[in-house]
Structures are given as C-alpha cells and as structure tokens.
Amino acid sequence: MNSTMISITSTPPVPTVVQGDNAVGISQARRAARAFTDRLTPAPGPDMADTLVLVVSELVTNALRHGGGHYTLELTAGPDTVTAAVSDPNPAHPRERNPDLGGGSGGFGWHMIRRLTHHLTITPGPGYGKTIHAQLPR
Template sequence: MSAAEARVAASEFADTLHPPLAVRTLQNLTLVVSELAANALRHAGAVRELRLSAAANTLRVAIDDPSDTPPQGRAPDWNGARGGFGWMMIQRLADSLAVTRRPGGGKTVLVTLAR
C-alpha cells in the first residue's frame, strides 16, 4: 500500500462515519495516515496492513510494517531533501501513540486521534 492509497482509504473510511468528521479532524486523520504509511514504506520497506476504526470520541489508526525497529524522530531537514517532519507531526496530532512488536516480527504503530 502506498501513501496515496492510504490517504484514499482514510477518505473512504471517513465518508462512512456519522456524524461526519469536522474538516480539521479529517485533515488530521488524512495527514496521520499518510505519514504513517510513508514512514513504513521508507523505513520498514512496506505497509503490511492499515486498520481504521472510530468510537464516539476517538479515531484509531493502526499500521503494521515488517520492521522491529521503533520509529525514531530526527532533526528536520529545513532544505526539504531528507524530511524529518512526519514523526514529529504524528506525535503532535496524536492524543495517544503506541508502538508494539508483532508476534513473528514487525510492529504496529497505533495512533488515537480526537474525533
């Protein structure tokens, strides 16, 4: 799954929710999903699975990838060549964030956002 496909999945998921998400919440959801997918592709080589769920007051985004290495922040590249902004944005937007290793290898990054 590419970051673009993950964004489409987030948008399609949001379209099923009632009441609809506020514009800012939809933007935050889309950004988090996109960044998690891009990070999994760039640093772990693949997105194994994307899971989205909603409760009355929260949205949950879970992405599985094949790497056991937890995400690590790094200094942003202000010239734009190497990034470094995604993990920091995810941390700022998340109400909660957890990284767990998966049996058999890999990890899940779980982000909870306010609905």
C-alpha cells in the same frame, strides 16, 4: 405537555484495512482514510478528517521508507476516537531526528505524527514487526 426525545446513535463502521508495498499505496491509504471518515456517523469535522488523512499518509510513508517496504493500515472508530493502526515488518521503533531544512531528506513526519495525535502507542507484531496505533479525538 408532550415532549419528543431525539436520540442520535453512532454505529461504528466496519474497520477498513488497506495493504501496500509501493508509493501508489500512499495515495490508496489517503483515499481510504477520507472514505472512512466520510462514512462515520455522526460525521467528524473537516479538520479532524484532514488530520487523519495527514497522519495516515505520514505513517504509511514511514512504513514504506523505514519499515521494510510493506504496510497494513487498519482504520477503526469508537464513540470518541478514530484510530489508524499501521503495521510493518520492521520491529525497530521510529526515531526522532532533526528535520532537514535544506536538503529535502525529511525528518518531519514523526514529529508531526506525535503532535497531531491524541494518543500514540507502538506494539510488537504482527510477526516480527510492529504496529503504530495513532488515535485522534473524534
């Protein structure tokens, strides 16, 4: 009896790097995250792709608002995970604050990022700043 074995291999795409220093950079980062997930083989489910876009949007927005007005986003993928690493020039770690339910001044982003990610770390650098690594299951 002949049997044919089919193997699906995944080749991680080349990391995607995006830099920005204004509000236009937020939409650029979201588009880059969506394009990155579209190139993954095997493709992640739509929920994971949407979650990555949301996490990237929040991280980049926080970097622009609280991290010194400039960010570098690097997207990478392994066999089981996708990682968004956002660097900014401010060494201060994000801090949780109570969300503003009436005034619209925010406070939801860091809570959301922590809830949506599988693993979250903050490392020093590059330079004087910090990098937040947000990992999601693939």
